[in-house]
Amino acid sequence: xxxxxxPIQVPGAPASEPPAVDEPTRPRGPLPPKPDQSGPDTxxxxxAVTATPRDAVAQQGERLTTAQGLPLRxxxxxxxxxxxxxxxxxxxHLREKITHFDxxxxxxxxxxxxxxxxxxxxxxNGEAAAYTRAAFLKPGAVTETFVRFSTVLGSRGSADTVxxxxxxxxxxxxxxxVYDLVGNNIPVFFIQDAIKFPDIIHAGKPHPDRxxxxxxxxxxxxxxxxxxxxxxxxxxxxxxxxxxxxxxYRMMQGFGIxxxxxxxxxxxxxxxxFHWRPRLGTHGLxxxxxxxxxGKDPDFHRRDLADAIEAGAFPEWDFGIQxxxxxxxxxxxxxxxxxxxxxxxxxxxxxxxxxxxxxDRNPSNYFAETEQVAFHPGHLVxxxxxxxxxxxxxxxxxYLDTQITRLGGPNFAQLPINxxxxxxxxxxxxxxxxTAVHSGVAPYHPNSLDGGCPFPAMVTGGAxxxxxxxxxxxxxxxxxxxxxxxxxxxxxxxxxxxxQARLFYRSLTPVEQLHVKQAYAFELGKVYxxxxxxxxxxxxxxxxxELCGFVAEQLxxxxxxxxxxxxxxxPSPALRMVTGxxxxxxxxxxxxxxxxxxxxxxxxxxxxxxxxxxxxPLVVAxxxxxxxxxxxxxxxxxxxxxxxxxxxVLAPAVDPRVLELLREAFRHDKAIGVATEAQALLADVAIxxxxxxxxxxxxxxxVGGVLDLLPSHRVWERELV
Ligand code: HDD
Numbered sequence: 222x223x224x225x226x227x228p229i230q231v232p233g234a235p236a237s238e239p240p241a242v243d244e245p246t247r248p249r250g251p252l253p254p255k256p257d258q259s260g261p262d263t264x265x266x267x268x269a270v271t272a273t274p275r276d277a278v279a280q281q282g283e284r285l286t287t288a289q290g291l292p293l294r295x296x297x298x299x300x301x302x303x304x305x306x307x308x309x310x311x312x313x314h315l316r317e318k319i320t321h322f323d324x325x326x327x328x329x330x331x332x333x334x335x336x337x338x339x340x341x342x343x344x345x346n347g348e349a350a351a352y353t354r355a356a357f358l359k360p361g362a363v364t365e366t367f368v369r370f371s372t373v374l375g376s377r378g379s380a381d382t383v384x385x386x387x388x389x390x391x392x393x394x395x396x397x398x399v400y401d402l403v404g405n406n407i408p409v410f411f412i413q414d415a416i417k418f419p420d421i422i423h424a425g426k427p428h429p430d431r432x433x434x435x436x437x438x439x440x441x442x443x444x445x446x447x448x449x450x451x452x453x454x455x456x457x458x459x460x461x462x463x464x465x466x467x468x469x470y471r472m473m474q475g476f477g478i479x480x481x482x483x484x485x486x487x488x489x490x491x492x493x494x495f496h497w498r499p500r501l502g503t504h505g506l507x508x509x510x511x512x513x514x515x516g517k518d519p520d521f522h523r524r525d526l527a528d529a530i531e532a533g534a535f536p537e538w539d540f541g542i543q544x545x546x547x548x549x550x551x552x553x554x555x556x557x558x559x560x561x562x563x564x565x566x567x568x569x570x571x572x573x574x575x576x577x578x579x580x581d582r583n584p585s586n587y588f589a590e591t592e593q594v595a596f597h598p599g600h601l602v603x604x605x606x607x608x609x610x611x612x613x614x615x616x617x618x619x620y621l622d623t624q625i626t627r628l629g630g631p632n633f634a635q636l637p638i639n640x641x642x643x644x645x646x647x648x649x650x651x652x653x654x655x656t657a658v659h660s661g662v663a664p665y666h667p668n669s670l671d672g673g674c675p676f677p678a679m680v681t682g683g684a685x686x687x688x689x690x691x692x693x694x695x696x697x698x699x700x701x702x703x704x705x706x707x708x709x710x711x712x713x714x715x716x717x718x719x720x721q722a723r724l725f726y727r728s729l730t731p732v733e734q735l736h737v738k739q740a741y742a743f744e745l746g747k748v749y750x751x752x753x754x755x756x757x758x759x760x761x762x763x764x765x766x767e768l769c770g771f772v773a774e775q776l777x778x779x780x781x782x783x784x785x786x787x788x789x790x791x792p793s794p795a796l797r798m799v800t801g802x803x804x805x806x807x808x809x810x811x812x813x814x815x816x817x818x819x820x821x822x823x824x825x826x827x828x829x830x831x832x833x834x835x836x837x838p839l840v841v842a843x844x845x846x847x848x849x850x851x852x853x854x855x856x857x858x859x860x861x862x863x864x865x866x867x868x869x870v871l872a873p874a875v876d877p878r879v880l881e882l883l884r885e886a887f888r889h890d891k892a893i894g895v896a897t898e899a900q901a902l903l904a905d906v907a908i909x910x911x912x913x914x915x916x917x918x919x920x921x922x923x924v925g926g927v928l929d930l931l932p933s934h935r936v937w938e939r940e941l942v
Contacts, residue, residue: 248283287314288321327592328627329377332422333388335436336371337381337470337523338591339530341580343393349542349575352491353483355604357395358575365642366578367392369594370470370522373405374425375436380515381522382506383436384465384740386456389475389497390596391578394642397693401600402495403620407464408476410561411453413715415615421446421453439747448756451718452562454764458722461740462733463505463798468934469525471536471808472504479598479613480558482547482606484698492545492558492608494565496572500537502804504934508740510889514863521864525808527583532837534808535581541572549701551608557714561612563721566793590638595624603695611711630654646675719763719787726765728792730799732937738768742775754778763787803932807835809866811927812855814841814879814899816872821849823871823896823920830924836931839865843876867892867927871920873899880906890914890939892930894923913938 285293293314300312308315330336347360357364371388372379387406392399411421424446427433434440438460447453459465467473475497483491506514514521529536543565545553552558554569584590597620598613607613624633630653633639648664663670666677678694726737741761745754754776761769762783773780794800811831815824824840828851831838839854846853855861857878862868862885870883870893883906886893894916895903903910910917914936916926930936 287317327629330371330627331623332373333371333390334377335375335379335381336369336388336591337526338367338369338584338594339526339580340582340584341366341368341535341578343540343576343578345576346574348573349483350485352485352493352542352544353604354486355395355400355483355602356397357393357400357602358604362396364396365394366580367394367590367594367638368578368580369591369596370473370526372436374422374438379436380519382466382511382514382519384438384460384508384511384744385436386460386465387467387470387473389473390594391475391497392594392596392600392639393602395602396643397602398643399600399639399641400602400605401596401598402477403596403598403616404475404477404495404497406467406473406475407456407459408474408478408494408496408564409456409459409721410478410612411447411456412450412612413452413560413562413711414611415613415619416611417450418612418615418619421450439744441748441750441753444745444748444757445750445753448753448760451760452715454718454760455562455722455725458725458737458764461737461744462725462729463507463736464503465740466506466508466511467522468504468506469501469529469808470522471526471529472499472501474498474503475538478561479610480545480551480608482608482698483542484604484606484696488696488698490547490698492547492551492553493542494545494570496541496543497538497578498541498572498574500539500805501807502800502802502934503798504804505736505798507889508736508743510863510885513861513885517861517863526580528837529808530580530583532808534835534837535579536808537577537579539574540576540578541574543567543570543572545570549703552714557712559608559610559712560715561610562715562718566724566791567795568791568793589636593628593633593636594638595620595628595633595636597621597624601695603693606698609700632656648675717788719760719785720790722764723787724790724793725796726768728794728796730797730937732940733797733799734768735940738771741768741772745772745776751778755781759784799937801933804934805835806866806928806931808837809835809931810837810839810864811867811869811931812839812841812860812862812865812882814860814868814870814872814874814882815848815851816843816874817848819848819872820920821851824849824851827869827871827920827924830921830928834928836928841879841882843874862886862889862891865891867894867931869894869896869923869927870899870902871896871923873901875902875905883908887912887939890935890937892916892927892936894927896920896923 285296287293296314296318299308299315301308343357343364343366345358345360345362349358350360356362369388369390372381372383372385373388374385375383389406390401390403392401412418424442425438427435428440428442447457477495480492480494483493518524545558545565553565556563556565599617599620601607607617625631628636631649632652632654635656648666650659650664661671667673678692726734729737745757748754755778758769758773758778759781761772762781763785764787766783770780813824813827828838828840840848840851841855841857841860842848842853843857844853845856857876860878860882862882865886868883868886868891880902883893883902887906887908892914893908897917897919900917908915914930916923918926
């Protein structure tokens with residue numbers, strides 16, 4: 222809503238009244254935001270679109286009541302014996318209000334505590350129907366989804382832009398029950414066996430003595446673990462790349478990581494890996510930018526996702542599968558499909574797109590939806606099954622177990638956000654927070670009292686009920702056991718820990734490799750114990766000599782020699798983020814620096830052109846309010862380069878904060894447009910007039926030039942000169 226539009230009307234409120242600042246005594250619409258805090262023009266009020274169906278019982282009407290519905294006259298003063306007290310125990314409203322408040326928090330997730338989520342829709346194109354009988358993957362099937370993105374290590378209040386893997390968990394509310402794909406933005410995992418999960422997390426979380434550092438991998442225990450459990454080296458290499466610093470949740474790939482088994486209508490099985498591909502491309506922040514944002518806007522990713530959806534810039538992902546034959550050995554080109562520390566390069570198995578997801582609705586209540594959503598890799602639908610990947614097998618236990626503690630009992634599936642959109646007829650009863658009022662007397666099977674209901678498909682009723690394979694039941698696929706010994710051993714193929722770390726590093730472009738090298742130098746530079754640093758350098762020596770040499774030099778240590786013969790493989794260009802492609806710029810933010818003298822018509826036309834391109838312009842001025850009638854979104858006090866994808870300077874503003882903004886934008890490889898009248902500034906910030914990614918000229922030329930540079934994400938040439 223813009224500043225000058227009418228206040229939102231609530232039912233029963235007088236038709237129109239001026240915004241009041243006094244305490245309201247009768248219902249009316251919310252106050253409009255200040256001009257400098259209102260969103261850009263493309264924003265729309267969310268009220269109508271965020272109403273969540275299916276959770277009817279929430280704060281209706283205008284009268285304040287207790288939890289029992291008793292109307293209240295006063296919620297600001299305790300009941301006292303006389304004006305000066307003491308307070309009386311009989312004040313039930315006081316006790317109810319404070320008791321409820323005391324219990325408002327629930328335990329945060331032991332991992333992935335920090336997250337942001339959105340509702341969406343998945344539309345299948347039918348390409349998967351040959352491999353799976355899953356109804357939501359049939360041609361044209363439309364399925365509601367809820368996606369929660371997260372960091373792994375940080376607490377609930379930690380910063381968004383830390384160096385970390387990101388969770389990408391999707392709940393599909395299919396006609397056959399809930400299907401959860403609980404993935405990450407990195408296609409491999411740290412460990413091969415779930416039994417080590419508590420260990421890697423203990424190592425990654427803050428040190429137990431002082432509880433520092435928060436949400437970081439740059440500390441001794443993390444590097445101790447990954448250098449001792451060398452299977453973690455591949456994932457760690459991804460963590461040192463810009464994949465671990467996403468520009469936006471909207472610009473992240475997602476991966477199911479494990480190999481899953483699909484079953485088609487004929488019962489034929491296929492092995493697959495799942496991929497999410499963002500239509501906006503996969504893009505990162507620079508490390509310095511990520512660190513600055515962690516202080517300036519710790520909610521950066523959360524805000525970016527919500528703002529983009531509110532502005533109508535709905536993020537989209539194509540959903541794809543890599544398909545492998547379900548052979549006895551479960552190997553593909555020698556790669557063990559059960560090893561979650563290995564990828565299958567897309568050059569060997571291309572990703573086949575099977576549908577598209579659009580996120581188009583923000584949650585209306587963080588706690589009810591984003592916090593209480595409960596994912597589980599074992600929430601499967603007919604046509605999709607697990608494999609024996611030992612990491613996945615352990616996960617099948619962990620998620621249900623953790624939800625019972627986190628959500629206070631076994632009935633969390635009844636919470637609105639977790640409720641399937643398919644019919645439920647279970648025989649689960651009672652328990653903490655039971656909200657269903659079950660009828661009938663026989664929650665067991667078989668029974669002769671409740672009419673025999675509910676019947677398992679294919680078993681009871683059989684032919685009379687027409688129950689067949691297609692009756693909608695989940696059918697367990699018979700599996701051959703490879704060996705008939707009980708053992709704690711793993712296959713020999715799991716012992717290759719370095720070849721794919723090398724494959725990933727050598728597949729990157731020079732600028733991406735530079736960032737990886739700098740990341741290792743930074744992280745290992747934070748490790749106190751030299752023995753750990755040296756052990757990690759020995760791992761790097763087995764991966765790539767040049768990488769190892771760079772990092773060793775930065776640390777002032779000798780580069781060790783390799784200790785293993787590591788096989789080479791063909792580089793996989795599909796692993797690069799810097800591709801030379803041009804990507805949609807929808808939802809990108811561009812700052813327009815102006816002052817009181819700037820031609821208002823030029824500012825208006827710059828904003829219009831940017832809007833028309835789907836970009837959000839943010840007018841940056843010496844003060845809030847308006848400039849020539851144009852609303853100001855950021856004053857020099859609140860503006861920061863790191864929330865902008867590009868900067869356009871229309872005013873010769875020599876304010877030191879603007880100069881710093883320009884220096885940072887330049888250092889972070891962002892497109893910069895400087896109008897002729899402001900060009901003298903360039904000398905102040907030591908940006909050469911011929912610098913790559915710098916556009917000068919009149920307003921139209923600089924806006925056009927910046928819009929031409931934005932689709933490439935960054936001006937990488939600046940880093941490689
Ligand atoms: Fe996990 C949460 C992803 C291995 C145990 N995991 C969690 C979330 C994501 C992942 C995205 C957050 C879900 C949400 O937004 O609510 N986890 C992964 C991936 C893994 C993986 C991609 C490997 C391929 N996880 C893994 C293992 C274990 C766990 C091996 C335990 C043996 N994960 C959990 C958990 C969490 C969780 C403790 C914490 C909160 C929750 O489940 O609901 O059960």
